[in-house]
Amino acid sequence: MTLPPNHPPVAAPRIGVLLVNLGTPDAPDAPSVRRYLAEFLSDRRVVEIPQILWQPILRGIILTTRPKKSAHAYAQVWTENGSPLAAITHAQSEALPPLFGDAVQVAYAMRYGKPAIGPAIDALMAAGCQRILIAPMYPQYCAATTATVVDAVGEHLKTLRWQPALRYLPPYHDDAAYIGALKASVDAGLAALDFTPDVLLASFHGMPERTLHLGDPYHCQCRKTARLLSEAMGRPIEVAFQSRFGRAKWLEPATDTQLETFGRAGQSVAIFAPGFSADCLETLEELAIRGKEQFEAAGGGRFAYLPCLNADTPGMAMLETLMRRELAGWL
Ligand SMILES: C=CC1=C(C)c2cc3[nH]c(cc4nc(cc5[nH]c(cc1n2)c(C)c5CCC(=O)O)C(CCC(=O)O)=C4C)c(C)c3C=C
Ligand SMILES: [Fe+2]
Ligand SMILES: [Fe+2]
Numbered sequence: 317m318t319l320p321p322n323h324p325p326v327a328a329p330r331i332g333v334l335l336v337n338l339g340t341p342d343a344p345d346a347p348s349v350r351r352y353l354a355e356f357l358s359d360r361r362v363v364e365i366p367q368i369l370w371q372p373i374l375r376g377i378i379l380t381t382r383p384k385k386s387a388h389a390y391a392q393v394w395t396e397n398g399s400p401l402a403a404i405t406h407a408q409s410e411a412l413p414p415l416f417g418d419a420v421q422v423a424y425a426m427r428y429g430k431p432a433i434g435p436a437i438d439a440l441m442a443a444g445c446q447r448i449l450i451a452p453m454y455p456q457y458c459a460a461t462t463a464t465v466v467d468a469v470g471e472h473l474k475t476l477r478w479q480p481a482l483r484y485l486p487p488y489h490d491d492a493a494y495i496g497a498l499k500a501s502v503d504a505g506l507a508a509l510d511f512t513p514d515v516l517l518a519s520f521h522g523m524p525e526r527t528l529h530l531g532d533p534y535h536c537q538c539r540k541t542a543r544l545l546s547e548a549m550g551r552p553i554e555v556a557f558q559s560r561f562g563r564a565k566w567l568e569p570a571t572d573t574q575l576e577t578f579g580r581a582g583q584s585v586a587i588f589a590p591g592f593s594a595d596c597l598e599t600l601e602e603l604a605i606r607g608k609e610q611f612e613a614a615g616g617g618r619f620a621y622l623p624c625l626n627a628d629t630p631g632m633a634m635l636e637t638l639m640r641r642e643l644a645g646w647l
Contacts, residue, residue: 317543319491324453325445326585327442327444327597328422328444329444329445329446329447329579330420330440330443330444330445330530330645331419331420331421331445331447331449331647332383332421332422332423332440332443332445332449332450332480333412333420333421333422333423333448333449333451333639333643334422334423334424334433334436334437334440334448334449334450335405335408335409335412335422335423335424335425335451335453335502336424336425336426336427336433336450336451336452336453336465336594337405337424337426337427337453337594338356338401338426338427338428338461339352339355339356339401339426339427339428339429340352340401340402340426340429340596340597341387341390341399341401341429342398342429342430344391344394344399345387345478346383346385346387346518347497347514348383349382349383349386349387349390349441350379350383351429352428352429353378353379353382353383353386354374354379355396355428355429356428356429357374357378358371358374359428359460361459361460361467362460362464363562364524364527365397369443370437377628385428385598386597389597389601389602390601392598392600392601392605393597393600393601393605399417399596399597400594400595400596400597400600400620401594401595401596401597404594404595404596404621404624404626404627405424405453405542405594406424406478406594407626407627408453408458408594408626408627408631408632408635409422409423409424409425410422410627411627412632412634412636412639413543414462415476415612415632415633415636416636416639416640416647419647420444420508420639420647421440421442421635423436423439423444424436425437427461427468430480433465433469433472434468434471434472434475435506436477437469437472437473437480439478439642441476441478441480445480446481446574446610447480447481447482447483448480448481448482448483448644449482449483449484449485449633449639449642449643450465450466450469450482450483450484450535451484451485451635451639452465452466452484452485453543453594454487454536454591454593455487455489455494455537455589455590455591455593456487456520456533456537456538456541456591457486457487457489457532457533457534457537458523458527458532458534459532459534459628460523460527460594462487466484469482483576483642483643483646485638485639485642486642487533487537488634488638489537489538489540489541490537490540490541490544491629492635493555493633493637493638494541494634495541495544495545495548496548496630496634497625497633497634498541498545498590498625498630499545499548499549500630501588501622501623501624501625501628501630501631502516502545502549502588502622504548504592504630505586505620505622505623506586506622509586509618511584511586511618513583513584513585513586513618513620514578514583514584514585514617515554515578515583515584515585515586516551516552516553516554516585516586516588517551517553517554517556517571517578517585517586517587517588518541518542518553518554518555518588518589518590519556519571519574519588519589519593519607520538520541520555520556520557520558520586520589520590520591521554521557521558521559521585521592521598522558522559522561522566522567522570523557523562523566524564524565524567525564525565525566525568526563526564526565527568535567538555538557538591538618539555541590541591542555542590545590554574555569556569556570556571556574557569557570557571557617558570558572558589558598558602558603559598559602568617568620568635571587571603571607572607572610575587575607575610575611575616576614577614578611578612578616579610579613579614579615579616580611580615580616582615582616583616583617584616584617584618584619585611585616585617585618585619585620585634586619586620586621586622587603587607587619587620587621587622588622588623588624589622589624590626592626593624593625593626593631594621594624594625594626595626595647596622599621599623599624600621600640603621604621605625606623607619608621626631
């Protein structure tokens with residue numbers, strides 16, 4: 317191709333995929349956690365209280381007390397590659413291109429903190445990706461997670477002269493590929509144990525209960541995931557919702573309450589978190605460390621935490637299947 321003199325360079329057209337997860341602090345210290353929480357908890361889709369009421373509570377109470385406590389929790393799960401959520405999402409972005417014969421360029425971004433969505437889209441465009449599949453890494457749709465990714469992408473597009481063509485990976489809570497990947501992963505996790513758990517407990521991130529009544533499909537999609545997995549595995553799966561925040565009523569039953577109930581009954585438990593595409597603070601610290609302590613303190617027997625799909629083969633093969641479907645006509 318011959319360009320006229322002084323013409324800006326034009327990259328060969330390519331297809332991009334942008335994995336987007338929630339976000340995580342840059343370091344396991346209070347100032348970094350404060351910066352992260354200030355951005356995350358100021359999102360009107362995450363905390364649906366009028367800002368005039370919420371900001372004084374956030375600035376005056378939450379951001380003065382929580383960062384120190386949360387930094388301590390992050391420090392317990394931090395890895396040499398940084399926050400588990402960032403390290404695993406990065407690994408997922410590196411595992412995907414070979415599955416497409418390098419026909420797609422894959423990047424990752426975080427909704428809050430870094431790497432931010434805008435610069436990640438700019439980098440894909442600079443590499444020639446004029447068609448981009450945005451993949452919110454949430455199997456179950458929730459306004460507080462999926463919709464806020466779309467909001468952030470839209471905000472960035474407003475600033476662009478040359479906008480890419482976009483597609484969005486839909487929620488995949490009931491997709492056969494997802495249920496199959498969960499089954500493979502949970503089966504492998506159970507096979508590696510030296511005991512057979514009485515209870516298999518699926519723990520999903522909680523949400524205020526009012527979001528269900530306002531029409532958010534999240535609760536129903538979590539329940540459906542668990543039902544389909546239970547049918548596929550041919551065994552009962554208990555469901556609970558974790559990480560309660562604030563004073564409002566959240567979806568029930570709560571994971572900590574259920575762990576205590578099973579503990580008091582002297583049962584053994586294997587717990588896993590099918591709504592998280594990558595292990596993070598909420599799984600590695602809240603479930604695998606604190607959940608185990610609560611369960612044992614209540615008198616529970618054996619306890620196991622089974623990891624998320626992460627960058628392992630079943631999860632990556634699932635993403636390849638879902639993405640090939642969404643990229644039809646582009647690839
Ligand atoms: C109002 C508060 C919160 C809502 C609503 C909420 C929804 C929600 N979150 C996830 C996934 C993740 N949350 C994570 C951390 C986290 N979540 C909240 C609060 C709400 N989440 C807080 C305050 C925190 C920070 C940690 C803490 O201080 O306890 C994470 C992990 C991040 C990490 O760095 O590892 C994930 C992932 C979903 C899926 C969801 C709604 C469905
Ligand atoms: Fe959360
Ligand atoms: Fe429901």
